[in-house]
Amino acid sequence: MKIRLLLKQNSCAPSGLFSVKIHQTAIIEKGAKIASDVEIGAYSIIGPHVEIGPGSVIGAHTVITGHTLIGRDNRIFQFASVGEIPQDKKYGQEETKLEIGDRNLIREFCTLNTGTVQGGGVTRIGSDNWIMAYVHIAHDCQVGSHVTFSNNASLAGHAEIGDWAVLGGFTLIHQFCRIGSHVMIGMGSGVTQDIPPFVTAAGHPAKPYGINSEGLKRRQFSSEQLLHLKHAYKILYKSGLSLKEAEAELLKRGIQNQDIKILAEFIGSSQRGIIR
Numbered sequence: 001m002k003i004r005l006l007l008k009q010n011s012c013a014p015s016g017l018f019s020v021k022i023h024q025t026a027i028i029e030k031g032a033k034i035a036s037d038v039e040i041g042a043y044s045i046i047g048p049h050v051e052i053g054p055g056s057v058i059g060a061h062t063v064i065t066g067h068t069l070i071g072r073d074n075r076i077f078q079f080a081s082v083g084e085i086p087q088d089k090k091y092g093q094e095e096t097k098l099e100i101g102d103r104n105l106i107r108e109f110c111t112l113n114t115g116t117v118q119g120g121g122v123t124r125i126g127s128d129n130w131i132m133a134y135v136h137i138a139h140d141c142q143v144g145s146h147v148t149f150s151n152n153a154s155l156a157g158h159a160e161i162g163d164w165a166v167l168g169g170f171t172l173i174h175q176f177c178r179i180g181s182h183v184m185i186g187m188g189s190g191v192t193q194d195i196p197p198f199v200t201a202a203g204h205p206a207k208p209y210g211i212n213s214e215g216l217k218r219r220q221f222s223s224e225q226l227l228h229l230k231h232a233y234k235i236l237y238k239s240g241l242s243l244k245e246a247e248a249e250l251l252k253r254g255i256q257n258q259d260i261k262i263l264a265e266f267i268g269s270s271q272r273g274i275i276r
Contacts, residue, residue, distance in 0.1 A: 023060070041078065050083065053102070066114045067095055071102040071127065079109050086113045086139030088157060094121070101127035101145065108133045115140045119158050126163070138175075150187065162197060164219060180266050182219070184212040194270045196236070197263055198229050206275050208237055225259055232260045236267075237276065243267070 023042040028034065031048035038052050041060030049067045052058070056070060059078035064070070068083030076082060083098045085091060096115040099122055106112070110131055115122045119140030125131075126145035136154040137143065143155075144163035153167040156174055161167075162181030169187040173179065178194045185191065186202025186209075195201050200212045211229050221229075232253065236246045247267045254261030267274060 035072075047083065059108075067097045068100070068114070069097070070100045071104075073103045074100060074106070075104075076106045076110075077108045077133075080106055081111045082106070084111065084113055086116050086157070088116050088139050090118055091116050091139075096121045096123075096139075098123045098125075100125045101129075103127055104129045104131065106131045107135075110135045110137075112137045113139045116157070132169075144181065164215070166215065168202075174272075177272055178266075178270070181262070182212055182215060184215050191275070193272050193276075194266070194274045196266050196274050198259070199233070199275075201275055208233075208275055228253075228257050229259055229263075232263055236263075243274070243276065 021037065021039040023040060025042045026040045026044045028046045029048040032046045033051040034046065035052060035054040037054055039057045040046065041058060041062065043060055044058055044062040047065035050064050052070045053072035055073040057075045058064065059076060061078050062076055062080045064082045066083030066085065094117045096117065098112060098114045104125065104127065113123060116139050123137065123139055123141050125137065125143045128146045129143065130148045132149055132151045134152045135149045138155050138157040140158045141155045142160045144161055146164045147161050148166045150167060150169040152169055153171040154173065158176045159173045160178040162179055162183065164181055165179050165183045167185050168189060171185050171187065171189045172191065174192045177191055180195055180197030182198045183195050184200045185206065188204065189202050189206045190204040191206045195206065198211050198216065200209045201207060202209055211233050213226055216226060232250055235241065235249050239246065241249065247264055250260055250264035254264045
């Protein structure tokens with residue numbers, strides 16, 4: 001990735017010294033690495049340990065700080081806070097990181113924090129995510145790709161979100177919870193346990209409400225795949241089997257079905273238990 005080093009510290013230099021795509025009131029601190037075609041809006045502040053890849057657009061009044069790596073073709077809207085220190089009393093000013101992939105859309109007033117040493121040191125966000133206004137992604141969270149965060153959805157520390165998950169508005173995810181791939185969570189939900197892949201959940205606390213059939217159809221899951229997943233859901237939630245018994249049955253079926261194998265392995269690796 002070809003990047004251009006811009007040096008600017010605590011001052012607004014004449015606009016002629018910088019790219020016309022970077023507003024003259026923006027503050028780019030010494031050490032920041034910014035690709036030559038990046039756009040940066042008025043009064044934004046870019047810290048000394050930030051890297052921003054090609055094609056990215058940073059809105060006005062945005063603060064990007066910390067050891068933050070941002071990939072290519074991201075768009076971050078005005079008033080976002082990206083790479084700030086974690087909201088964790090254990091944090092001791094260590095050099096932890098925030099890593100963001102490519103083609104993410106991050107809307108107004110989002111807050112994305114760096115990690116903690118205790119949590120591995122890195123908050124990661126994948127690619128092609130749709131992150132709406134006022135979303136909070138806390139320290140050490142691991143977010144996949146193609147995830148949709150509706151307005152005001154919030155992740156506590158160490159949460160994990162699988163690919164293609166959808167979080168409804170004002171959804172709250174408890175620390176250390178895992179959300180499986182292709183999960184759909186209804187608005188205003190409170191999640192205190194893991195949600196297995198492919199499941200629809202809602203409520204406070206969140207409860208399961210079947211397979212995310214509509215979302216899976218949109219992602220080209222076949223009728224046969226949906227049928228197998230519906231049967232797996234019945235084993236897990238409707239059969240009267242204990243969780244261990246249901247897991248064992250799903251593992252047997254997973255030998256011949258990759259989707260069910262993913263579901264069974266998620267259940268087996270859960271530390272907080274699953275919603276049930």
